[in-house]
Amino acid sequence: MVSSPHAIVIPYPAQGHVIPLLEVAHALADRGFAVTFVNTEFNHARVAAADAGMQDGGRIQFVAVPDGMAPGEDRNQVVRLTILMEEFMAPKVEELVLASRDSGAASGMITCMVTDYNVGSWALEVAQRTGIRSAAVWPASAAVMATLLSFNKLIEDKIIDAEDGSALGDKPFQLNPDMPLMHSAHLAWNCVGDHDQQTALFRILNEGVRAIQVCDFVICNSFQEAEPAALSLFPNVLPVGPLLTGERSGKAVGHFWKPEDEECMSWLDAQPARSVVYVAFGSFTMFDRRQFEELALGLELSGKRFLWVVRPDILQGGAVHTYPDGFLDRVCAAGGQGKLVTWSPQQRVLAHPAVACFVSHCGWNSTMEGVRNGVPFLAWPYFADQFVNQLYISDVWKVGLKAVADESGVITKEHIAGRVEELMGNADMRERVEAMKKAAHESIQEGGSSYGNFDTFAEHMLNVIFKIAEE
Structure with missing residues (x-):
């Protein structure tokens, strides 16, 4: 029985x-x-x-x-x-x-x-x-x-x-x-x-x-x-x-890295509403050294506060990531423009009122989390299904902008800074993503x-x- x-x-x-x-x-x-x-x-x-x-x-x-x-x-x-x-x-x-x-x-x-x-x-x-x-x-x-x-x-x-x-x-x-x-x-x-x-x-x-x-x-x-x-x-x-x-009940579920909860959240608590660029590329995305450095410099050039998730294995070939000369001292010292963590409680981060936009690899979990929290995207796909997801973000739902590489295949610091500026000032996009948030919750x-x-x-x-x- x-x-x-x-x-x-x-x-x-x-x-x-x-x-x-x-x-x-x-x-x-x-x-x-x-x-x-x-x-x-x-x-x-x-x-x-x-x-x-x-x-x-x-x-x-x-x-x-x-x-x-x-x-x-x-x-x-x-x-x-x-x-x-x-x-x-x-x-x-x-x-x-x-x-x-x-x-x-x-x-x-x-x-x-x-x-x-x-x-x-x-x-x-x-x-x-x-x-x-x-x-x-x-x-x-x-x-x-x-x-x-x-x-x-x-x-x-x-x-x-x-x-x-x-x-x-x-x-x-x-x-x-x-x-x-x-x-x-x-x-x-x-x-x-x-x-x-x-x-x-x-x-x-x-x-x-x-x-x-x-x-x-x-x-x-x-x-x-x-x-x-x-x-x-x-x-x-x-x-x-x-x-x-x-x-679930305030606890991360299924993560492979231990999220830096308190560091993330206490730093966000100290930032003004809709002032922070959240940057996270999931568990698979890897960069070559030049693209990694362009991303770092692009975030700095934007002049916006940012929370950047940098996995220990984010560089191709298992290389140890190094930042541009002086970057950590200029940008990430106490009271500086940016905060770096190895992993984050992403759902809590995206729900935080300080977060203004999400630089994302367009993994579907991240896409749904961004939509569910009403956060517009800078869409930067890496592999597999992420290119189709990017089409929905930028072309169908119109809740994000696509990161576009130059003729050498690099997404430049100037392009990153410009896209962030455009995202954070786009009221129509904010309205559309808020409507999707409402539909998702319902x-x-x-x-x-x-x-x-x-x-x-x-x-x-x-x-x-x-x-x-x-x-």
Whole structure:
């Protein structure tokens, strides 16, 4: 006899995926589910060291499994990591599901699986083999998911190559008349690594498209008012966002670095309203030395106060970052123009009244957090889905400006300073992003579209309990 629902939740092993999947786990726990959250051993250790949301009163059981990579191996090799996961993680996950049936644990047997779409087809195959209900979570935009679900159309229209997904020319295309013009070179799989990596990722994503056709539900971290055209293409994909990524009850959730909470917040508390440029490029973005220095000098040249998140591994090739001569003394000394931290509690930062704009890599979590807090963007994409996200920020929603490189491929200090000045003085843009903030908040309140969609999803996962009990 099954007494309660028990979900096993599996994120893709990258911070931008662990954070939203952990919020899905918490939201299921809020609705009475027991949850087993499966991280790789490497990421489990990082989240534990950052004290990032693993103390939740016992509602969620955290389990670590091997990812197949060697100690010290670069986990930013996303294609290699994805391939190894199937070999090393799939058997462990299947063991967890089967063992739950005989364990006698208070959480009971695992009754459903909620997996990151990007984990790969193996997770949904485990769910099929073990006879449990399954759902896929797309933690990025509905527009990017639409490109994946439109593989056949893109191939038929000769936008991409059928074998490797590479761009066939540079002809822009639209999936829907109300969606922005896209370029095949900026599709997610064409913006990761070299050609071999792009080809491998295209094939992995293609397998994922076929796999999700057998799962019971697909949800995504977006909301109806943000992407109505993209969502209209695939009405079976339910938007449940914007998920409250990054924070729960004042505590960071799922972070790989320990946020410098007090330093960030006390510094912001001392700044005037809408005076600070917040600069953060997520957990993957890397710069070469010249671009890093141009960014530093551009922030200084703007004359605006700034809070800049500088990860220890932000320079390419593992180089130790060095700032322009005299920069730290001129700008970052006590009482100076800027504040540098290695990581921040981003949700709290963006909600702070001192923050005026957000220089961002356009990762989807960051995009939703900026929108949810009504902060305009300087959009500076780096890889994967971020180029499509930038189109929405600058061209569809018109809540940000695009950072544009010069002929040498560098975004110059003069351009950065000019864009910041333009952003902070644009009242129309501020009005538009405030309207999006209002729509985002309404969607996740009781009675809102995303709130109702999550309830529908949870109820569907719950219904399997009664089916199993009857059998």
